[in-house]
Amino acid sequence: MTSFKGGSPRPARVLFGTLIVSIILFAATRLPDHPDGFAWPAFLRIPVEWPLICLLGLLLPFLLARLLGYLLALFVVLILMLKLADTGAQIALERSFNPYLDIKMVMDGWNIVSGSVGQGVALIAVVVVLLLLAVLVVLLARSWRLMVSASGMLRTGLLVGFGLLAAFGAGLLQMGSSYADLRVAADLTNRIHHVARSVEDMRAFEAVVARGEGPRQGAGLFGRLQGRDVIVIFIESYGRSAIEDPQYANVTGPRLAAMEQEIATAGLQSSSTWVTSPTVGGLSWLAHGTLMSGLWVDNQARYDRLMISAQPSLNRLFSEAGWQTVAVMPAITMDWPEAGYYGYRQILAAKDLGYKGKPFNWVTMPDQYTLSAFERLARVPARAKGEKVMAEIALISSHAPWTPVATMLDWSAVGDGSIFDEQATSGDPPSVVWADPERVRRQYIGTIDYALQAVSSYIANYGSDAVFVILGDHQPARIITGPNASRAVPVHIVSADADLIGSFKEKGLSPGMKPSLDAVEMPMNTVRQILIDTFSGR
Template sequence: MKRNDLNGKTFAGLDRKTVVAAFVFIVVGFLALTLPDHPGAFHLRAFRQFPLEIPIAALVLLFLSRRLATPVAALLALAVFTLLFLKIADTGVEAAFQRRFNPYLDIKMMVDGWNLVSGTFGTATAALVLTLVFATFIAALVIFFIAARHLAAIGQAGRRTMIKTFGVALTAGVILFAAGPSVGLQGVANLRAGSYLEARLSLVARSVADMSVFEKQLAAPETIPAGSDLFAAIRGRDVVLIFVESYGRSAVEDPRYSPIMKPRLASVEKELDAAGFASASGWSVSPTVGGISWLAHGTFLSGLWIDSQARYDRLMISKRPSLNRLFSQAGWQTAAVMPAITMPWPEADYFGYDKVLVAKDLGYRGKPYNWVTMPDQYTLSALDRLVRQPAREAGKPVMVETALISSHAPWTPVAKLIDWADVKDGTAFNDQATSGDSPSVVWSDPERVRQQYIGTIDYSLQTVGDYIAHFGKDAVFIILGDHQPAAIVTGQGASRAVPIHIVSRDKALIDRFEAEGYAAGMTPGPDTPEQPMDGMRDRLIRVFGAATS
């Protein structure tokens, strides 16, 4: 018999092409329908249920007319890969931000994700990885479509063996699905795509409704004292608002980190006490976790809960007065010192700064620490030199906001404090900036990631404390984290609270914060209340609003 007479038959009278098509259809469909959507759910039990959508879809294809075969196969391929995309996105967003991916709110974040990844691992590497992922995804989509189209062609050719096979599989699946609970086989087969997609549509609908609620909050009238009556308790003093990147409650209380952080906070408190400062500390609940720091900034400064990019974008075009703008109206010169901003920043207009200094304006001539443009010590030195000293010479108090970034991922290398007199143009940091392992080495070991993380937080708090002790003078300092780090550092389900510290030489002012529930000193207690971050603007207006006796 000639080889061609076999016609490529394998089994049950089917050629190899048909077997491969069926295999691709079943395997890809199975993965799309059973793939977990949470990083903590990846275990064998997640794949023990057989999705009934597979035999149902196969039967539909096998009985289709030639005219409908191609469009239906295309729709199936699109549905399968929509499921895959959503589940992969869910897993990534859960790992980073401890919530589900929301198409309505999160698409804009992709640009920010690209900026972080390319800044950490290099543009060429990031572009190569992104291209490979995209090409793999498209190739798999095309292959699945071809497989689905081939199954439809089987029915058109009158080959009923596959129809019978899938018919038996479908019947068995229905029986298992219906009778499973009564015979102890619950979960062997089920229908799942509909409920998953319904939940996603419900999430988007809730997000749209949430924006309507937010519009009403923006439109609600406020009763804020006139500018000249604001902040009487701190009249004439500088106010320095410092966000410390990824400084969360876990850094203080997690047993893996507290042996480093609690002694550091105690050391900072001792240094501040020796310099004549008092302090009070509490917990503030951030609207975000793992990243998107600007949501925390917007929440703190606007007094509204900004937990999505959509809310943030809407806030940016509103008339809601920010805390910065209120200080400006009350006679303070307002400024922003933002070492992480390397691109245009139109959002600054909303906050109402009199002076905006981004990375290129700070005069740093040293080398970057991977993604981190400059170490915190340089940022605070530039803040003093470029903002506080000129304002002091002009006889005007300043309200300055900064976001320190030495504790931003990838947390390598870990900066070290040097003598303030040696900071100068930042070139003194060059040896530090080129020391240590690369991000790819650090991130290959989760335990190493955690060690590097707490090392950077330790450095940031040491630097802030040392700056206040040396250059604080009569200023009021508000120091807080923007959010907890990603789950690789905290574990799943960690509190969203961040530490907040108020530091001043005015003990009576600090006592007011203790009356608000804050703990004395630089370490918040385990029972210190967690207060939502959107309440801070109005709390500061109230506490700073009347002169201390």
């Protein structure tokens, strides 16, 4: 017996409810969890869960069936949210969403999206998604109630229909056909196993952190540097694709050649190679943590653990060896408790750099200003005190949304940055640029070209007494690289000390600013020890 307020609904309403339930269950179970899966063949399969769930609802007593409907509605929303999260994580980070590792990064995702399309558009998108999910819950619950209220011949017909469909799908599965699957339970099981593996991974990382890697104290290190400044520059989204992808090589190739010529004219030499970044598409701090700690930090949980560890950062080792350690972080606009781990003596975050110009959308200030402010606020005062500087600089002009693209000025004209106002308000907004993927790619490589030009000009004008380590933090998102791109980034060593550059070449780096295309990609965490050994004459 069934019970429905006002009596059993008309057969047409029951059939309509059944249709809606079927459509929602089919879509939820068939929706791809990877951007490459959005093609018609993905929907030409029978998800056996769909008829099985409907059969269960029709076989249960009405009250239990209704309770199942409410649980099913929430479950479907959970599945859809996980699949959408997977798709977003694949687009941004080239991996599946992991609740254990990624839940803390929701706000970072909001910052990236809102910076790309604007806060208003991003907020509207979030509200629309939440409203759609709420409508989906209500629609599924009400339609489910209609379906399970079926009585008489109609109920029998639905039971037979779903039973035959389930049997047909099970038969296809038994024969190994690709036209049916039973994925939801397997996917959820795999996700639980994935989270469990992440917990085990953290235990293994705990052991690595406890053991430590490399020297524990900085005293006695870096004697080969002979009192020179050491400047580590991360260039945002500067990956291997920017150099060897044909659609970008005609910009970056000539730029690297021009850089090599410019620094050679200033009396400096260079060597380069590839290193594999622990991240892709974002989460730049994982790359910073990996390079500076010598440990492989490829997720937020590892990073959080590193921040409370006793593993000395490369910055701290330099500080203990007598260098004035400086962080130049134009993207840091809020409290930054993680800075305590690195052991900086001076922190130049966005508010400390004195920029009076307008932001370039998400980008707080152009790279040329960042470098100019670093020279004025860190190197000049240190030089007056007879101190050496070890700096870690994060350049961000090549961060999404890649609009507008900054251009170089004479260094003497930079001032407080207000001269960049015209550039900051030029060009189209992100919502216009991102409507055209080809334009996004053009503007991306334009910002990389600008960042390299700014670094090259800075070295030529102010870098004769410094050693530079220049590298990308990670590859950009797949909209720029395409699928299956390498995770490698270039690293360049620049110095006036020919013997020092020669030592890096002996360790496998190729001469000049363009890494050898057949060079082996080294994990980024190994770079720290190479720098320590080479700078210490080992």
